[in-house]
Amino acid sequence: MKNVDYKSLRLLDLIIKEQGFEKASAKLFITQSAVSQRVKQLENQVGSLLLTRTVPPKPTELGQKLLGLLYHVDLIEHDAFDNESGNHVVTIPISINADSLATWFLSAIKPILDDRAIRLDIKVDDESRTLDYLLKGEAVGAISMQPLPAVGGTCDYLGAMDYIFVSSPAFAEKYFSNGVSKETLLRAPVVSFNHSSDMHHIFLQEYFRLTPGSLNSHIVPSSEAYIQLVLQNSACCMIAEHQIKHELESGRMINLVPELVQQKQLYWHRYQPESGTLQRISEAIINNAKDYLTQSPVTA
Structure with missing residues (x-):
């Protein structure tokens, strides 16, 4: 061809x-x-x-690769005409984890949305799989846990999201009056975002030697409903600390094991060279992430 x-x-x-x-x-x-x-x-x-x-x-696989090429060509054309008038709106497909989308991402790119004629196409998945969208040509940028860039691409460290294990006070009184242990966790319902929520699995296996199949786990793929299930005393969960800042401050949720914090280190991936619009998006994401995410040392 x-x-x-x-x-x-x-x-x-x-x-x-x-x-x-x-x-x-x-x-x-x-x-x-x-x-x-x-x-x-x-x-x-x-x-x-x-x-x-x-x-x-x-x-098909080839079809998606050609569509990925189309997205990049549209970005280049958009920048070539410096089209801030809105006459030509370009689509920006980005793959991102649900917690980043629910917390800091949208405010990070607000200046870009205000100034540029772009249309976001957000693809939500677990941060362990978001890079696949970039590799398959389904996205021009991805927020991922993968620390190594794709071939022909680049990535920047954004920071870490801190996750804590929480419930409502009433739920804690019912299930954890004698503390959080393997025995009490086996009786307490938990909620996960999806069947591939690695954070829950890793936390429970590492600290309590519990396998995922041993728990009574609800699957709720909605950030709002996820929180509501905890607030109505129906489950406990691992969740990004910033996402429930107000609930913690008001006492509607409590940290069940304050000494245990899980972290997800996040990276912003895209291919090189970057178009002007994508470069502005990258700068906004990287700069704003530093203000929101924990800037912990990068681990291998």
Whole structure:
């Protein structure tokens, strides 16, 4: 493939975002057959399938790589025209962990959102997997626990999020009146963000020798509902300390084991060279993270 057909790639991107050929064709005011034909022409041009014909359609590995290229080209074009007027809005796909999104990230990039014609496309996942989105071309930047940059990329240390084990006072009185131990934890319901919440698993295994399957664990993939479950005396949990600052200060939550703090060291990843817009986003993220995250020494 000598030349990339970016117009057809944008159509491919639209099909994925609209989750189907029919909605994409309606958006473009053309027939579904015409959309399908243009995708087929692009696939013939590259000599490979770019889109799975599933419901909803998904990009193949090559399709996602080409879409990643499209995102970078859009950023370069956006910067070339210095388009602050809003005439050309560029999409910025970023993969991030839920705790960063719920706490410091949005305020960090507020100046960029105020000054630049950009559209955020946030992809939330566990910080152990967010880098995969960058590697697969699904994001132009990622906040990850991985300390090593991708091939052709760069990363900066942001700091560490401090996690503590908490519950409501009433829950603590019911389950931990004799202290937090392996025996009392086996009786107490806990809440995890998802089935891959490594922080809970590591904490309980390291300090209490408990395996994940031995606990009565609720799975609640919502930051707001996660906190609500603790406040209504239904569970205890590991959570980012800054996320519940007001609840701790008011006494609605208590730190069950103040001497035990778990840390997640976070890094900002992106490929080089950076476009002007992505560079501004990087600067905002790095500078604001230093004000919010614990600047503990980097561990190997």
